[in-house]
Amino acid sequence: MTSLVTSEPGRARSGPEVGERLLTSSSSAALHIAGASLEDGSIGRVGLELEAHCFDLQDPQRRPGWSELADVIATVGPLPGGSAVTVEPGGAVELSGPPADGAVPAIAALAADRETLRSAFAEAGLGLALLGADPLRRPHRVNPGARYQAMEQFFTASDTGRAGAAMMTSTASIQVNLDAGPRDGWADRVRLAHALGPTMIAIAANSPLLAGEFTGWVSTRQRVWSQLDSARCGPVLGASGDDPGTDWARYALKAPVMLVHTPEVVAVTEHVPFADWADGLVLLGGRRPTITDLDYHLTTLFPPVRPRRWLEIRYLDSVPDELLPAVVFLMVTLLDDPVAAELAAEAVEPVATAWDLAARIGLKDDRLYKAANRCVAVAAERAPAELSEAMQRLVQSVEDGRCPADDFADQAIRSGIDDAVLQMARPTT
Template identity: 85%
Template sequence: MTFVVTSQPGLARSGSGAEERVLASSSSAALQIAGASLDDGPVGRVGLELEAHCFDLHDPLRRPGWSELKDVIATVGPLPGRSAITVEPGGAVELSGPPADGPLAAITALAADRAALRSVFADAGLGLVLLGADPLRRPHRVNPGARYQAMEQFFVASNTASAGAAMMTSTSSIQINLDAGPRDGWADRVRLAHALGPTMIAIAANSPLLAGDFTGWVSARQWVWSQLDSARCGPILGASGDDPCTDWARYALKAPVMLVHSPEPVAVTEHVPFADWADGLVLLGDRRPTTADLDYHLTTLFPPVRPRRWLEIRYLDGVPDDLLPAVVFLVVTLLDDPAVAGLAAEAVEPVATAWDLAARVGLKDDRLYEAANRCVALAAERVPAELSESMLRLVQNVEEGRCAADDFADQAIQRGIEGAVLRLAEATA
């Protein structure tokens, strides 16, 4: 998840340069949302965002504090791939790379930045671990930002305090940002991005534990997100999916307002759909919303595929370094290669809505297993030599019906959870 909006991770800033004005109605808000949803153009650019849990190499139960993390990051200097560094609410460290031409360039740049960052953190006695959820520590916020304080208040008021805290402070992912593509292909492209979700969740699942306990899910990260309000975190597609821009506008207007700037973020503790605020049925902060309020509202919506002029693919667990290149190449190829997209859509159609099943049992489900094997076979035929070793590992895992969650679970049973975390932390140091 990314809570700080920057232009680097994606391909443009939503609403950038627009003059702030008071919205006249929900209809005018809908027009603005739909008009800025996706950018018409070719595909090809890839932006990556990678979150890693930060552990003390001498005391993995300790959560490094905000000042400590800031001090370490201050010594990093410019990264070779030009990624920005941010800190998530629970202290996970995120790399957000600029868009690159194709998956290989994006993967190579991110790998270089991760290596440089790991080295600096290792010198400080800290390890950066790629898992979809923190397997050891209980949720706790270290980032003091006013936005995150207000988000906590919102989740308490909406009776999702536990899931909200876990989402903010205990989950992490690899996010893939892709061009929206030509306008006449948007509907098929957005439908495919959603339809791939369950199969990709099953392939990339890497969070069998959360806060010291086995959850019974291979992706505890997805389990956590599924407990939040589907109006804010569920898929955006309408009944047909033929007009993703209108679907996004409808979704955003129905979603309850989370925060209002007055001027600092203030939690909205009653259920107020943005449409009601825009139509003047409810006043928040004693005023009607502006276009800036609308842009900010969009940053508080976390669907698995989010239009930001480009497409954010947000449903993947963070996966180990040896699998990361293959997982990224897999997703990008299935969506961006015109010779593959139709075959991929056919392969995943039987499990296109099996989000919870994929997160719970992964490749143990026969239909997900078949879809996953067909998808990785399509990508493996096209993988460049530089990524062939990672792809071979992924193909073998999928053929065996295993995901990274299975490997980590085995380690946690053999070594204990602390031992398994330390093994990963030390390997990345």
């Protein structure tokens, strides 16, 4: 049976265990972080994680509860593509696929798993909609995990309670995980992963509404994330970007500690950079941190590109099924194909830092429009036959200066938000 996972990274623990190594300084912490940031090796493997908002097909304003979601997931056997099923704080359902050898098999496995899961939810009268932000319901947590209770308290204490609640319970993405590649190429690879961000956000933007209101942004998901502390959610890239491991260590040590095990999970409601805890300037839970505390701290950092031995590309809105294969193939090709990567780096250089602009107006900006058309053209030339239809649809959309958010907004205006959501959430077969 597919088990219900609460999507709480890290293992359960009750304070330092016997023999567990304490950190003696921020310098030792930095060495640990940098050493585990990226893994030297080849490229080619692709892992995908897809989040979908769950709606009642009879009453889309209602948010299904935790036990209701658990009951549905309990009916699902092993998924054909091997994905794990988790539930996000607001009840969004996530598929996390195993690494596959290339974009095409990863896409195929995820599609099979999504169809199986979608059928199970449909039998229970529920639908799974691929949107970057919940367009109907106000933020509300249904996942009872202690981690998320503590996160709520942390965000409230840091004056980002509203954005934190929206981030946890009202946003959804398609995450693309890629090999770090050979060590001598890390710097260029990480720089390109960041530089592609604004252009890819403009292409994939799919969240024009939040909680029943048009926000004026094509990617409200990106807007919400940008309202959180940049020390935790901003880009990792350092001044030069020449040493990604050191950049990640510096970022992680500067970021404030979100929660600590005492033995319960407790929010840290004062601003305490991890470096201060590691150096003994502050004791949390009456103690110094351990390596386990440091590893857990890394799971509470949410930059748009996160190193976890591999690269997590975290800045894409969840996009409709008909465009999903093309968006994934585009992302993978622009990073993993060396010729495409070189062409993409040149194309996106003028808009490499235009994160907010991309999220606000997307392809309406002339520079983003030009970069996006160049990037999709490069990928389309390399698309295999089985992805040609989805890729051509994406090419046409970008040429028209449109993103998925435009289509959803048009539908919401024509027939109302409820109906637009139901059209997306209902099974097509």
